[in-house]
Amino acid sequence: MAQTRKRRQSKHRGNAAGMVEARGRTGRKPTDDxxxxGGKGGRQDRFAKPPTWQGSFQRALLAAGIFGILVVLFFDFSIVQAVPLIAFMLVVYVPLGYYTDLWIYNRRQKKLQGG
Incomplete structure (x- = not known):
């Protein structure tokens, strides 16, 4: 059966500049549950974990893939010619990414303990 009453619409009032601003939350405050x-601390928690070789490999794989696509598109390499170059870049990117992350992690840990 069709609904006969129209739903009540929320009001949108513009300011002097003509911008419509949202009303915001008007109900009760949400409980802890x-x-x-995580709220605002989720990003900080991610950086609080030490780096892993698996994470470095995944980032290096993505970077080497993008590098390979760019080499094939802009430098007119064939895919067969680009594969050894991509493999070399992968070998370079994995330890470089891991040790860079490790350096940043150690620096952040020293900063948290000292400050």
Missing amino acids: ERKP
Whole structure:
């Protein structure tokens, strides 16, 4: 059966510049259980973990893939010619990424303990 009453629409009022601003939350405050876990600290928690070789390999694989696509498109390499270059870049990117992340992690840990 069709609904006979029209839903109440929320009001949108513009300011002097003509911009429409959202009203914001007008109901009750959410309880601790209803709030999302992690909130604003999620990004900090990610950087608090030490780097892994698997994460470095995944980032290096993505970077080497993008490098390979660019080499094939812009430098007119064939795919067969680009594969050894991509493999070499992968071998370079993995330890470079891991040790860079490790250096940043150690520096951040020293900063947290000292400050």
